Amino acid sequence: xxxxxxxxxxxxxxxxxxxxxxxxxxxxxxxxxxxxxxxxxxxxxxxxxxxxxxxxxxxxxxxxxxxxxxxxxxxxxxxxxxxxxxxxxxxxxxxxxxxxxxxxxxxxxxxxxxx
Amino acid sequence: xxxxxxxxxxxxxxxxxxxxxxxxxxxxxxxxxxxxxxxxxxxxxxxxxxxxxxxxxxxxxxxxxxxxxxxxxxxxxxxxxxxxxxxxxxxxxxxxxxxxxxxxxxxxxxxx
Numbered sequence: 423x424x425x426x427x428x429x430x431x432x433x434x435x436x437x438x439x440x441x442x443x444x445x446x447x448x449x450x451x452x453x454x455x456x457x458x459x460x461x462x463x464x465x466x467x468x469x470x471x472x473x474x475x476x477x478x479x480x481x482x483x484x485x486x487x488x489x490x491x492x493x494x495x496x497x498x499x500x501x502x503x504x505x506x507x508x509x510x511x512x513x514x515x516x517x518x519x520x521x522x523x524x525x526x527x528x529x530x531x532x533x534x535x536x537x
Numbered sequence: 538x539x540x541x542x543x544x545x546x547x548x549x550x551x552x553x554x555x556x557x558x559x560x561x562x563x564x565x566x567x568x569x570x571x572x573x574x575x576x577x578x579x580x581x582x583x584x585x586x587x588x589x590x591x592x593x594x595x596x597x598x599x600x601x602x603x604x605x606x607x608x609x610x611x612x613x614x615x616x617x618x619x620x621x622x623x624x625x626x627x628x629x630x631x632x633x634x635x636x637x638x639x640x641x642x643x644x645x646x647x648x649x
Contacts, residue, residue: 528580
């Protein structure tokens with residue numbers, strides 16, 4: 423199956439700073455990338471869907487100016503958490519697939535801790 | 538919109554016994570039902586999936602059953618092993634142009 427490489431696997435940042443998370447599709451043309459957020463012992467919450475070369479579509483309640491998504495190529499999508507606050511601490515995971523009815527390939531996830 | 542409910546939230550079974558996790562969905566148009574396994578600190582991985590034109594699918598110790606009339610599907614793991622301990626998520630999708638809707642997850646604990 424496709425390999426999705428997500429970096430960093432964990433990051434600690436100070437409140438007010440920005441953090442960029444990268445997701446690279448190593449052997450798959452990731453036309454669509456999904457960004458999820460997962461709190462401890464909870465399910466995956468879809469934050470946004472990004473299509474290569476166009477603006478991301480954000481889920482209700484997700485601030486697009488706070489969670490900046492760039493999907494400039496078929497192999498790279500980034501999520502930048504701007505002006506991070508402790509409540510942004512979470513596990514962020516990217517995923518790509520050929521469609522909603524095919525296997526989704528996930529990155530390893532990024533544990534973000536804002537202090 | 539689609540809603541997926543998953544039970545139980547935690548399941549503890551003795552090594553070697555079987556484990557069953559159940560999910561129900563609300564949208565009768567759903568036609569794709571995958572199961573993912575997530576180990577601690579990692580992203581989920583697909584373990585088995587089933588489409589609406591099939592009632593059951595098996596892959597070694599793992600099987601999934603689908604009851605379209607009742608709108609529920611189940612994951613069955615037989616002869617459980619310690620490495621089966623993880624969180625399992627079910628999901629449902631209406632089709633290619635629609636996103637996956639996720640269940641809440643089940644933490645499976647295999648007791649030695």
